[in-house]
Amino acid sequence: MLFRDLQIAFRQRAEIMLPVIFFVVVVSLFPLAISPDPDVLRSIGPGVIWVAALLSILLSLQSLFRSDFNDGSMEQILLSPYPGSLLMLARIVAQWCVTGLPLIIISPLLGLLLHLETHVNWILFISLLLGVPYLNMVGAIGVALTIGLRQAGALLSLLVLPLYVPVLIFGSNAVISAANDLPYNGQLLWLAALLVMATTLSPFVISSALRVSCSYR
Amino acid sequence: MIFPASGDVSVLSTENLSYEINDKLILQGISFSIQSGQVLFIEGENGSGKTTLLRIISGLMQADEGHINWNGKTIEDERIEYNQQLTYLGHSTGVKAELSALENINFFSALSGLAQKENPQAAMKRVGLDSYQNTLGRHLSYGQQRRIALTRLMMEPSQLWILDEPFAGLDKKMIHDLQSLFVKHVNEGGLLVLTSHQHIELDRVETLRIKLEQ
Numbered sequence: 001m002l003f004r005d006l007q008i009a010f011r012q013r014a015e016i017m018l019p020v021i022f023f024v025v026v027v028s029l030f031p032l033a034i035s036p037d038p039d040v041l042r043s044i045g046p047g048v049i050w051v052a053a054l055l056s057i058l059l060s061l062q063s064l065f066r067s068d069f070n071d072g073s074m075e076q077i078l079l080s081p082y083p084g085s086l087l088m089l090a091r092i093v094a095q096w097c098v099t100g101l102p103l104i105i106i107s108p109l110l111g112l113l114l115h116l117e118t119h120v121n122w123i124l125f126i127s128l129l130l131g132v133p134y135l136n137m138v139g140a141i142g143v144a145l146t147i148g149l150r151q152a153g154a155l156l157s158l159l160v161l162p163l164y165v166p167v168l169i170f171g172s173n174a175v176i177s178a179a180n181d182l183p184y185n186g187q188l189l190w191l192a193a194l195l196v197m198a199t200t201l202s203p204f205v206i207s208s209a210l211r212v213s214c215s216y217r
Numbered sequence: 218m219i220f221p222a223s224g225d226v227s228v229l230s231t232e233n234l235s236y237e238i239n240d241k242l243i244l245q246g247i248s249f250s251i252q253s254g255q256v257l258f259i260e261g262e263n264g265s266g267k268t269t270l271l272r273i274i275s276g277l278m279q280a281d282e283g284h285i286n287w288n289g290k291t292i293e294d295e296r297i298e299y300n301q302q303l304t305y306l307g308h309s310t311g312v313k314a315e316l317s318a319l320e321n322i323n324f325f326s327a328l329s330g331l332a333q334k335e336n337p338q339a340a341m342k343r344v345g346l347d348s349y350q351n352t353l354g355r356h357l358s359y360g361q362q363r364r365i366a367l368t369r370l371m372m373e374p375s376q377l378w379i380l381d382e383p384f385a386g387l388d389k390k391m392i393h394d395l396q397s398l399f400v401k402h403v404n405e406g407g408l409l410v411l412t413s414h415q416h417i418e419l420d421r422v423e424t425l426r427i428k429l430e431q
Contacts, residue, residue: 004327011316067314071311071313075311079303081329215278
């Protein structure tokens, strides 16, 4: 399942690159629009990168499950003797590999662009590494619930954004604390706790939600 | 007997299935029972609820009332066992546009989780697609995509086939071959539930018919 999803993603490179390009463009527009002053950029940098990451994951969610749902392969996945939650976990890991992972890898470069110091940049990297998979998984729950609807975009954002807010706060706050030489372990531990919770629970929720969506087609 | 996993005769039965959409009763009091070696043919006009009934029997949808039993136990209790014995083909073929014909077939067989009766290349040859192995799904016609979906019938060792309009988009020869495949499956102890607009008679096979009214 994981291999097949990666294979499909690789064959539609232009589409999967979109969220990453969006991420880079949004972050690099801020110095142009606000000020090239290093002090200003240093203070807004963590927030800008975190918000851009969050929005680009939200953007990438739209295509998740959509083609499976339209071409009928979702029905076959739900009727497979394998546990639905395991198959969904594979699906999200694949989605994370093509959207979340490139975004995390590229973030230290954008940190440099916004004049973040090296150790702050590291904390940014770690906070995204812990936070972005959570965004993928919780977002997937929203997609699974709304996939059967015609105009799901607005409802999806409405459902998912409140659940994204804690991660945004902990994530950007960890980086800001690091920049001000304050302790940041607490925030990172919170991110890790949320990630563990999402990893263990979301596959079950997603597979049940997809079952419901499929039955009201 | 080609179904060692199930051993004896299998029975699929429903009790009083009812289903309504927007206060309109689509299905009411559907009860039947078929066993290994029998075919259930569901007839009805467009919109009479044939597809809905098949989706409920396969477990994709929940009936508002009633139960579906597989070998005496409800399919909710026996989900894994039931899904192993089930091959469901709906209106959508499940063929991914980004994968080649062969990759699509390999994915189907990986998803079924059981050793396959036939290898993918041989199945492709039987549906006349052996020269299309590396063609991407999006370059195949609807009829060819249907044929790819039909290779699952040749490969998966499942006992119960639930087929929604299996002849749609196929040419005469393929329809004939498919009918022979149905007869073979049923005579080897399989169960077949299907809908079709075409009137079909399968030779030497016990066929039950349900007519759905609008």
